[in-house]
Amino acid sequence: MTGETNGTTELPLVISVDDHVIEPAHLFETWLPAKYRDRGPKPLTAGIGELAYIGGKYKFTTDPEGQQTDWWQYEGDLFPYKRIIAAVGFSRDEMTLDGITREQMRRGCWDPKARLADMDLNHVEASLCFPTFPRFCGQTFAEARDKEVGLACVRAYNDWMVEEWCGDSGGRLIPLCLIPLWDVDLAVQEVRRNAARGVRAVTFSEIPTYLGLPSIHSGYWDPFFAECEATGTVVCMHIGSSSQMPAASPDAPPAVQAALSFNNAMASMMDFLFSGVLVSFPRLKLAYAEGQMGWIPYALERADDVWEEHRAWGGVRDLIPEPPSTYYYRQIYCCFFRDRHGVASLDTIGVDNATFETDYPHVDSTWPHTRRIAAEHVAGLSPETTYKILRGNAIRMLELDLDRRG
Template identity: 85%
Template sequence: MTELPRIISVDDHVIEPPHLFETWLPARYRERGPRPLTAGIGELAYVAGKYRITMDPDGPPTDWWIYEDLQFPYKRNIAAVGFDRDDMTLEGITRAEMRRGCWDPKERLRDMDLNHVEGSLCFPTFPRFCGQTFAEARDKEVALACVRAYNDWMVEEWCGDSDGRLIPLCLIPLWDVPLAVAEIHRNAARGVRAVTFSEIPTHLGLPSIHSGHWDPFFAACQETGTSVNMHIGSSSQMPAASPDAPPAVQASLSFNNAMASMMDFLFSGVLVRFPRLRLAYSEGQMGWIPYALERADDVWEEHRAWGGVRDIVPEPPSSYYYRQMFCCFFRDKHGVASLDVVGRDNATFETDYPHVDSTFPHTREVALDHVKGLDDETVFKLMRGNAIRLLELDHPRYR
C-alpha cells in the first residue's frame, strides 16, 4: 500500500448551533420549540445508564437546550476533541470552550483535512441519536416541525456548502410511521440516502421490528435506497450492569446493543421481506460478529422449528448479514484479524469526532496500524469503498 485512501467516516457527531431552530423552525412554532440558553450547571452524574442533571445559577457556565420540560446540557465528554485525555470529563461545557469544528461546518471540514478524512456522516446530539427527544415531546405538532427543521438544517446548512464531504443523516418522527415514510421520501428527493433509527425500538416504548409496524418505513427506505443507521445508545438504554458500576463498565459493554439488535433483525424476517434494505451499526465495533453469526446459524439449524423462525427465515441468518448489513470500527484489531468472517464487504471505518472515543487528530496513524498487511483492495473497501456503497454516494469525488 503506497498511501492510505482518504477516509469516509460513517459515524461522527454534530453539536447543534444555537440558531438552528430560530432559523429553520417555522415562526409559528418557535415559542414552543427548543431554545438555547447559557446557564450554570449543578449536579451532573451518570448512574446506572442514566444522567442526573440539575441547573445551578452559581455553577460552571454551560450551554443548554430548553424544550418543554427538558433541560439538556452539552457535556465535555461529547465535545472532547482538543482536550487532554484526562480532561475529557463529565462536566458541562459551552460552545465557546469546544473546538469550533464541533458545530461550525467550515471548521469541521478543516479538521477533517487535518485528520485524513474526506467524508463524514454525523449523528445528532440534542435530538439524541435517533430523535428520541422529539418522540418524547408532548406536543407532536411542534415535534414534527422540529424533526423537519433539523433535517432542513442538516441538508441545507450543515452539509450544503461542503461539496459532498458532509453527508446528510436525517431523522424521522418515530411516533408516526406514515409521517416517517413521508419524511423519507421528502429527503430522498433532495439526495439524502441515510436515516437514523433506534437499535431496539421497544426500549423507547415503540412497537418491535417483529410486529410489522415498521414495514412501511423499511419499504420506503428500500424504495429510495436510504440506509438505516443505528448508533449504540439509540434505544436510550445501555447494556445492563450492576447499578453502582462505574460508567466504564457500560462503555466496555456498549457493543452488546448492536449485537442484540443484529440478532433481532436476523430472525425477524425483515431482511427476507426487504432484500435490498441496508442496515448499518454505528460505534458497535466488529470483533464480536464472527461468533454471533456462528451462534445465529447454529440456532437456525438446530432450533428453528420450536424457535419460531422456521417459516419466516428460509436461509441461514448469516446470509442476510453478508447481503444487507454493515458494521464499523475504529479500534478493533481483533475484528480486523477476523475480517474473512466479519466480511470484507461489510466493514466500514469511523472517527467518532468529537466524542471522547474519537481518534482525532491521529486517525490516519490508527487506521494504518489496523490495516497493515492487508491488500490494497481490502484497505480501500474498509476506508471508503464500503461506505460509498452503504450510503449510495454519487458525488463525483466518490465515483
C-alpha cells in the same frame, strides 16, 4: 482518492460513517417555522450543578454558581452539553462529565467550515454525523408532549442538516436525517421528502421497544422499511439509540456501560436476522454505528447454529428460509475505529461489510490521529481490502457521488 501514509504505501482518504454534530444555537430560530418558535427548543447558557451517569442515564442539577454550560430548553426540560461529547482538543484526563459551552468547544463541533478543516487535518474526506440534542435517533422529539411541534422540529433539523450543515461542503458532509418515530406514516413521508433531495441515510433505534415503540417483529415498521428500500435510504442505528446502555449492575461505574456498548448492536442485529424483515425487504440496508465488529464472527456462528438446530421450536422455521448469516452479508454494515481483533477476523466479518469511523468529537474519537490509527489497523491487508473498509464500502452503502472503485 488517496493520501499519504508513513512512506511505504498510499492510504486512501477515510470516509467516516459515524461522527457527531453539536447543534448551533441558531438552529431552531432559523429553521423552525415562526408559528412554532415560542414552543420549540431555545438555547440557554447557565451554570450546571452535579452531573452523573447512572445506569445508562445522565442525572444533573442546575446551579447559578456552577460551570457555565450551553443548554437547550424544551417543553420545560433542560438538556446540557457535556465535555465528553465535545472532547476533541482536550487531554484524556480533561474528558469529563463537566458542562461546556460552544465557545469552549473546538469550533469544528458545530461550525461546518471548521469541521471540514478538522477533517483535512485528520485524513478524512467525508463524514456522516449523528445528532446530539435530538439524541441519536430523535428520541427528544418522540418524547415531546406536543407532537405537532415535535414534527416541525424533526423537519427543521433535517432542513438544517441538508441545507446548512451539508449544503456548502461539496459532498464531504453527508446528510443523516431524523424521522418522527411516533408515527410510521409520517416517518415514511419524511424519508420520501429527504430522499427526493438526495439524502441516503436516516437514523433509527437499535431497539425500538426500549423507547416504548412497536418491535420490528410486529409489522408496524414495514412501511418505513419498504420506503427505505425503495429510495436506497440506509437505516443507521447508533449504540445508545434505544436510550439505554447495557450495564451489569445499576450501580456499576460508567466504564462498565462503555465497555459493554457493543451489546446493544449485537442484540439488535440478532433481532433483525430472525425477524424476517431482511427476507421481506432484500434490498434494505442496515448500518450499525460505534458497535465495533470483533464480536460479529461468533454472533453469526451462533445465529446459524440456532437456525439449524432450534428452528422447529424457535419460531423461525417458516420465517427465515436461509441461514441468518446470509442476510447479514447481503444487507448489514458494521463499523469500527479501534478493533484489531475485528480486522484480524475480516474474512468472517466480510470485507464488503466493514466500514470505518472517527467518532469526532466524542471521547472515543481518533482525531487528530486517524491516519496513524487507520494505517496501523490495515497494515498487512491488501490495497483492495484497505480501500474497501476505509472508503469503498461507505461509498457503495451511501451511494456517494465520490470515486466508485471497489
